[in-house]
Amino acid sequence: MLRRSRKFARSRSGMAAVEFAFIAPVMILLFFGGIELADALNCKSRVTRVASTVADLVAQSTVLTSADVTNIFNAANAILYPYPAGQAKIVITSLKDVQGNVKVDWSKAQNTSVRSTVPNPMPAGLIVPNSGGSVIFAEISYTYSSITTHVLPTTITMTGSFYSRPRRALTVTCNC
Numbered sequence: 001m002l003r004r005s006r007k008f009a010r011s012r013s014g015m016a017a018v019e020f021a022f023i024a025p026v027m028i029l030l031f032f033g034g035i036e037l038a039d040a041l042n043c044k045s046r047v048t049r050v051a052s053t054v055a056d057l058v059a060q061s062t063v064l065t066s067a068d069v070t071n072i073f074n075a076a077n078a079i080l081y082p083y084p085a086g087q088a089k090i091v092i093t094s095l096k097d098v099q100g101n102v103k104v105d106w107s108k109a110q111n112t113s114v115r116s117t118v119p120n121p122m123p124a125g126l127i128v129p130n131s132g133g134s135v136i137f138a139e140i141s142y143t144y145s146s147i148t149t150h151v152l153p154t155t156i157t158m159t160g161s162f163y164s165r166p167r168r169a170l171t172v173t174c175n176c
Contacts (some may be wrong), residue, residue, distance in 0.1 A: 017113075036148055039147060047159070050080060051081055051162040053079060054075075058072065059170070060167055061172055065176055066175075069092070074079070076110075076140075086094055087111075087145075088141075089111045089140065091107060091108070091113070093115045093128075093139075094137075095122070097127045097133055097134065102118050102127055115137075115139075123163065131170070133170045134166060134171040136164045137161050137162075143157050
């Protein structure tokens with residue numbers, strides 16, 4: 001009996017299998033966690049890009065039609081691809097100086113309601129008081145769902161916003 005226990009203590013034949021059994025779950029979790037982190041960062045980058053692109057496209061216009069607004073939302077959805085565009089809440093708002101006070105001139109939205117109030121706090125210096133000028137404010141809220149629910153079982157709401165001054169006129173009017 002003593003001889004068998006010594007032989008068992010010196011044996012190393014199954015040691016690699018036991019070590020692998022301890023390390024494999026951790027390595028698999030790290031692998032899928034790395035994939036999930038990369039996917040979430042890619043989604044956040046696209047959300048930020050949507051906000052800046054939408055504001056820039058509107059700021060290049062002088063007059064928007066309903067077809068223009070539809071095309072801008074379609075472009076935003078194309079930027080988000082392959083992430084589902086149905087989860088993106090996009091709002092485009094024109095903030096205008098009216099006798100020294102900033103007011104909402106017009107607002108358009110996709111998958112959410114339009115903005116009726118000025119964002120608070122609004123960065124200083126965007127609109128020169130008493131100028132009659134405006135600024136385009138684009139904002140997006142996106143609910144990111146994990147591709148591997150075992151690593152990240154909850155959803156994350158990613159947001160982005162961007163201000164852009166009109167380029168070819170003091171204001172961008174919306175005939176839609």
